[in-house]
Amino acid sequence: MRIMGLDVGSKTIGVAVSDPLGWTAQGVTTIRRKSTAADVETLKQLVARYGVEEVVVGLPRNMNGTFGPRAGEARAFAARLEADLGLPVHLYDERLTTVAADKILLEADLSRRRRRAVVDQVAASIILQGYLDRRGQNGV
Numbered sequence: 001m002r003i004m005g006l007d008v009g010s011k012t013i014g015v016a017v018s019d020p021l022g023w024t025a026q027g028v029t030t031i032r033r034k035s036t037a038a039d040v041e042t043l044k045q046l047v048a049r050y051g052v053e054e055v056v057v058g059l060p061r062n063m064n065g066t067f068g069p070r071a072g073e074a075r076a077f078a079a080r081l082e083a084d085l086g087l088p089v090h091l092y093d094e095r096l097t098t099v100a101a102d103k104i105l106l107e108a109d110l111s112r113r114r115r116r117a118v119v120d121q122v123a124a125s126i127i128l129q130g131y132l133d134r135r136g137q138n139g140v
Contacts, residue, residue, distance in 0.1 A: 004052040005128025006043075007094065007120050008077050013039060014120025016128045017050045022135075025128035027121030036077070040084045047085055055087055058094030058127040092131045094123070 001022055007014035013031040018024065031042050057078040060070040075091065082089040
């Protein structure tokens with residue numbers, strides 16, 4: 001069963017997909033945001049292409065655990081996805097995923113331009129891998 005992970009930002013959406021066994025996450029693409037309807041349509045195509053059965057959306061939280069305005073936007077987007085895709089959509093704490101993604105890409109010695117192009121995919125992979133790891137620990 002494949003699971004899709006999303007790092008939803010105001011300008012882009014990073015997309016990652018698990019392997020068929022649901023053990024590892026791989027970055028797939030970065031979607032340039034146009035409108036919610038267009039974004040959902042693009043995600044529908046990716047869901048069909050990869051045979052996705054669940055979606056995980058990163059939920060932004062403040063470092064103290066509280067939710068800011070971006071969390072409300074992520075929840076609304078997740079609810080829209082769940083309704084339009086007809087798949088279960090889960091929220092997963094995404095604190096520091098972009099920071100971790102930047103660190104990984106810096107260590108890989110990628111140029112600033114290349115890092116900017118893939119950072120959202122890497123962040124989506126980190127969100128999805130965290131979800132997969134937690135899910136495996138819980139025996140789900």
